[in-house]
Amino acid sequence: MRILNTVFGAAMALALVGAVPAAAKELKVGLGNEPSAIDPHYHNLGPNSAVASSIFDALINQDEKQRLMPGLATSWKPLDDTTWEFKLRKGVKYHDGSDFNADDVLASFERVPNVPNSPSSFATFTKGKTFTKVDDYTIHVKTAAPHPLTPNDLSQIWIVSDKVAATASTADFNSGKAAIGTGPFKFVEWVPNDRLILERNNAYWGDKPEWTKVSIQPIKSGPARVAALLAGDVDFIDAVPTTDIPRLKGDGDLSLSQGPSNRVIYLHLDHDRDDSPFVKAKDGGSIKNPLKDLRVRKAISKAINRDAIVERVMEGVAVPAGQLLPEGFFGVSPNLNPEPYDPKGAQALLAEAGVPDGFKLTIHGPNDRYINDAKIAEAIAQMLTRIGIETSVETLPKAVYFKRASRGGPDGSPEFSFVLVGWGAGTGEASSPLKALTHTYDKSKGLGTTNRGRYSNAALDTIIEQALATVDDDKRKGLLQKATEMAIGDLAVIPLHYQVNTWAARKGIKYTARTDERTAYAGVHSGM
Amino acid sequence: MSVFVIRRLMQSIAVVAVMSFIVFFGIHIVGDPVDMLINPEADQADIEAAMHALGLDRPAHEQYWYFLVNAFKGDLGRSFIFGEPALQLIVQRMPATLELAFAALFLSVLIGIPLGVYSGLHPDTLASKTIMSGSILGFSLPTFWVGLMMIMVFAVILGWLPSTGRGETVPLFGIPVSFLTLDGLSHLLMPAVNLALFKMSLVTRLARAGTREVVHQDYIKFARAKGLSPRRVVLVHVLKNIMIPVVTVIGLEFGGLIAFSVVTESVFAWPGMGKLIIESIQNLDRPVIVAYLMITVLMFVTINLVVDVLYSVLDPRVRLQDIRA
Numbered sequence: 001m002r003i004l005n006t007v008f009g010a011a012m013a014l015a016l017v018g019a020v021p022a023a024a025k026e027l028k029v030g031l032g033n034e035p036s037a038i039d040p041h042y043h044n045l046g047p048n049s050a051v052a053s054s055i056f057d058a059l060i061n062q063d064e065k066q067r068l069m070p071g072l073a074t075s076w077k078p079l080d081d082t083t084w085e086f087k088l089r090k091g092v093k094y095h096d097g098s099d100f101n102a103d104d105v106l107a108s109f110e111r112v113p114n115v116p117n118s119p120s121s122f123a124t125f126t127k128g129k130t131f132t133k134v135d136d137y138t139i140h141v142k143t144a145a146p147h148p149l150t151p152n153d154l155s156q157i158w159i160v161s162d163k164v165a166a167t168a169s170t171a172d173f174n175s176g177k178a179a180i181g182t183g184p185f186k187f188v189e190w191v192p193n194d195r196l197i198l199e200r201n202n203a204y205w206g207d208k209p210e211w212t213k214v215s216i217q218p219i220k221s222g223p224a225r226v227a228a229l230l231a232g233d234v235d236f237i238d239a240v241p242t243t244d245i246p247r248l249k250g251d252g253d254l255s256l257s258q259g260p261s262n263r264v265i266y267l268h269l270d271h272d273r274d275d276s277p278f279v280k281a282k283d284g285g286s287i288k289n290p291l292k293d294l295r296v297r298k299a300i301s302k303a304i305n306r307d308a309i310v311e312r313v314m315e316g317v318a319v320p321a322g323q324l325l326p327e328g329f330f331g332v333s334p335n336l337n338p339e340p341y342d343p344k345g346a347q348a349l350l351a352e353a354g355v356p357d358g359f360k361l362t363i364h365g366p367n368d369r370y371i372n373d374a375k376i377a378e379a380i381a382q383m384l385t386r387i388g389i390e391t392s393v394e395t396l397p398k399a400v401y402f403k404r405a406s407r408g409g410p411d412g413s414p415e416f417s418f419v420l421v422g423w424g425a426g427t428g429e430a431s432s433p434l435k436a437l438t439h440t441y442d443k444s445k446g447l448g449t450t451n452r453g454r455y456s457n458a459a460l461d462t463i464i465e466q467a468l469a470t471v472d473d474d475k476r477k478g479l480l481q482k483a484t485e486m487a488i489g490d491l492a493v494i495p496l497h498y499q500v501n502t503w504a505a506r507k508g509i510k511y512t513a514r515t516d517e518r519t520a521y522a523g524v525h526s527g528m
Numbered sequence: 529m530s531v532f533v534i535r536r537l538m539q540s541i542a543v544v545a546v547m548s549f550i551v552f553f554g555i556h557i558v559g560d561p562v563d564m565l566i567n568p569e570a571d572q573a574d575i576e577a578a579m580h581a582l583g584l585d586r587p588a589h590e591q592y593w594y595f596l597v598n599a600f601k602g603d604l605g606r607s608f609i610f611g612e613p614a615l616q617l618i619v620q621r622m623p624a625t626l627e628l629a630f631a632a633l634f635l636s637v638l639i640g641i642p643l644g645v646y647s648g649l650h651p652d653t654l655a656s657k658t659i660m661s662g663s664i665l666g667f668s669l670p671t672f673w674v675g676l677m678m679i680m681v682f683a684v685i686l687g688w689l690p691s692t693g694r695g696e697t698v699p700l701f702g703i704p705v706s707f708l709t710l711d712g713l714s715h716l717l718m719p720a721v722n723l724a725l726f727k728m729s730l731v732t733r734l735a736r737a738g739t740r741e742v743v744h745q746d747y748i749k750f751a752r753a754k755g756l757s758p759r760r761v762v763l764v765h766v767l768k769n770i771m772i773p774v775v776t777v778i779g780l781e782f783g784g785l786i787a788f789s790v791v792t793e794s795v796f797a798w799p800g801m802g803k804l805i806i807e808s809i810q811n812l813d814r815p816v817i818v819a820y821l822m823i824t825v826l827m828f829v830t831i832n833l834v835v836d837v838l839y840s841v842l843d844p845r846v847r848l849q850d851i852r853a
Contacts, residue, residue, distance in 0.1 A: 030692070036609045043609070044567040117611035119565035119582070124574050170611055192610070193621065193799035194694060219692050219797040220807065223676055228797075231683035231691040368810065399812045402563035426569045436569070446571030 066428025259513025331430025331480030358388025644735020
């Protein structure tokens with residue numbers, strides 16, 4: 001078939017269809033990102049977890065909407081505020097045939113903080129917790145303080161067998177020697193930059209995937225990825241560039257899968273400095289930072305036509321945002337809607353705040369991080385200029401941008417006054433953005449880490465901290481909703497839209513879009 | 529002679545040392561790798577721990593000192609992202625890039641010289657005018673765009689060739705190569721042509737200019753007068769004499785070919801060094817960037833050193849000049 005492929009283009013499509021009998025089904029995938037290692041405890045980053053989710057299982061798996069589902073644990077419950085009990089699944093086998101039990105879980109948690117050279121450690125999820133084995137299929141997790149997110153944390157840690165955990169290095173995983181999990185696929189081969197091959201685990205404890213073999217090719221360039229799909233070299237691609245979506249939609253041989261992500265694109269403004277470096281009076285002189293005035297923040301929010309951004313800049317592939325996570329996620333407020341476009345009202349608010357003629361502002365944003373990020377910044381600058389806030393745009397590559405946005409100023413303070421950023425809620429619930437973006441920057445508590453506007457509101461801090469320590473789900477949900485309403489009411493950040501992710505495949509292949517942007521091969525179905 | 533070589537050697541070492549300084553500090557001004565590496569959910573303590581683990585909390589001059597000490601031991605550091613030695617990552621991807629560069633070089637000579645010689649012999653025909661206009665396109669069209677167009681035409685519309693990747697490889701002396709399998713060749717063809725386009729135009733123009741000059745030389749007239757067949761005149765006497773500038777330029781441009789491959793490798797998802805360096809720059813994988821640039825510097829310095837030494841062997845004037853200076 002390979003020969004046909006090269007010589008007879010016309011025959012190729014036929015050959016592809018004809019040569020794939022029901023028994024052996026191969027899925028060829030082109031992905032925009034590639035993992036840095038197969039070691040599931042090496043690098044806590046999207047592409048790595050995406051691959052790990054196919055080969056390994058966690059105690060708790062996250063479904064496509066990041067809801068917690070039984071994985072290697074069949075059930076879990078808090079025994080008291082600081083103790084959790086996990087009942088483990090019986091009869092699960094590793095890819096090498098060995099049995100799964102509580103020792104593996106303990107050994108995996110033990111390994112997590114001790115992976116050498118780990119650029120971003122999974123220890124974030126294990127610290128402050130002690131693990132004890134009760135019997136072969138029960139473990140207890142003790143937390144230093146009440147920690148309701150314990151199950152979410154443990155859903156991020158992939159389980160390997162105790163033999164592997166004790167001895168394997170990252171290189172052993174990459175070569176395949178130690179890449180032995182309990183997941184729906186077995187590892188076959190990884191050639192970095194070139195290919196990753198997986199095959200079906202026929203002994204999988206859950207629903208067995210449809211594909212006997214999955215071959216994944218990293219194709220970083222968006223147009224090249226689309227071309228590979230159009231040419232039939234791959235069956236399935238992720239991260240379809242928005243400009244190609246209308247064309248692919250019109251192509252009868254392809255099908256698209258779309259769904260909102262957990263990532264909100266928002267604006268952070270300087271709430272802290274009285275003389276903010278990128279806010280100037282109309283004549284270029286200094287001005288008392290107007291962004292500290294809620295009325296000015298409201299005016300900015302009203303001046304932004306979110307529908308137009310979604311329609312024009314995002315080609316319809318985004319959802320206007322009124323808070324920090326789209327509806328359906330835990331802790332999302334039912335009372336918040338996207339701010340309607342109202343330039344008149346915005347101007348009135350500016351006048352009320354004592355800056356009727358506006359001021360000068362620079363918006364800073366990345367240009368290679370979020371979908372169409374630079375174009376969004378430009379659109380916002382135009383919209384603000386229309387109400388009198390003369391806005392200039394500066395976009396930077398992410399490699400330069402994030403350092404300056406987070407700690408480029410004096411004493412590690414944020415450098416910019418008005419930034420465009422995005423936040424994906426890895427935990428799949430509202431405390432993630434609340435504690436990182438809107439809580440006061442507090443190094444000792446590890447809160448407000450990404451608060452690039454240095455927003456600070458003691459009342460909000462109290463509620464967030466209370467929510468983070470409330471184990472009761474219903475109570476916590478109420479607290480998170482209240483915190484979200486407070487943060488948005490005071491415009492700690494100005495939400496713009498939620499990103500929508502798009503996967504494309506040849507006709508007949510369907511994918512259930514995941515909010516965490518992962519491509520999980522077990523979720524790809526051919527419908528044949 | 530040995531004085532000359534020693535002088536040149538010292539100069540080369542100085543260049544490498546200065547470059548290592550510029551490269552190292554240059555890359556340290558840009559951004560912070562931690563922002564690229566760490567999960568956004570990590571808190572301040574995690575970020576500091578990661579910085580500490582990577583040695584990023586040390587002052588830059590201290591990091592440079594460690595780098596120098598290790599570099600002398602042949603260790604150019606570990607990739608922040610992959611955790612593997614940077615040198616190893618680059619060497620692993622080198623065969624793919626070299627294969628592509630050699631294939632492009634081969635194509636540009638194989639196609640460029642006949643076209644150039646033809647249009648040099650028959651400068652006024654329509655065919656040769658077409659060739660010359662074509663070579664202007666070859667110079668001026670951006671590689672990125674041409675690559676995508678080729679994919680659109682040959683992979684998407686016609687379906688003759690695979691769009692991306694390297695295809696099946698077989699080991700040759702332990703190094704994986706594509707050109708020995710049909711599948712590998714079909715993957716190699718488009719990127720090689722894409723990369724060769726610029727060089728092909730260059731070679732065509734050089735060959736044409738050379739041919740036009742050479743055909744009027746006395747020895748060609750003499751060869752004709754002697755009654756040699758036109759075939760022999762062109763293939764032996766003309767070709768031999770136009771090859772000198774062509775070979776010189778190709779040799780010098782080979783480094784450029786490897787450098788240009790960055791774009792082609794990205795478009796065709798070719799798993800070579802160019803793709804590695806671009807991704808390393810985007811993700812601020814400093815050790816890999818520094819190692820890559822150091823290898824490049826070393827390569828160019830070595831080539832220059834060899835060329836200088838050769839010149840001095842061939843032409844004593846170079847030596848004398850140098851001593852006088």
